[in-house]
Amino acid sequence: MKIEKVAKAGTLESNDVMITVMPNMDGGIEVEIDSIVMKQFGEAIKETIMNTLKELKVEEVKIKAEDKGALDYTIKARVETAIKRATI
Incomplete structure (x- = not known):
């Protein structure tokens, strides 16, 4: 899938x-995470996004x-929705 817009x-x-998703003109995937539970779950959040x-x-x-403490299924749903909005 190609990201067309923010x-x-x-x-x-x-x-x-x-x-928030946006096109990456440099290629590849860049993930920035700001979370209230970064120390405990930062890697799990990134893994959910990457998967x-x-x-x-x-x-x-x-x-x-x-992130404000979302569970994995919420993170996955939000990523899917944002990606679909960016490709329409």
Whole structure:
């Protein structure tokens, strides 16, 4: 999937995550995570994001995740939604 534009999904409410995706003109995948639970779950959050991108066959994207304690399934849903919004 090719990212055409900037798109967002989610909120900054407790137990949610705001995902922003944008095209990466340099190629590859860049992930920036800002989380209230970064020390405990930062790697798990990144792994969930990367696995979701792999499932969707996205290879060139910049993602910013502003996490407020979201669970894995919420992170996955927000990434999928943002990617779909960016490719339409």
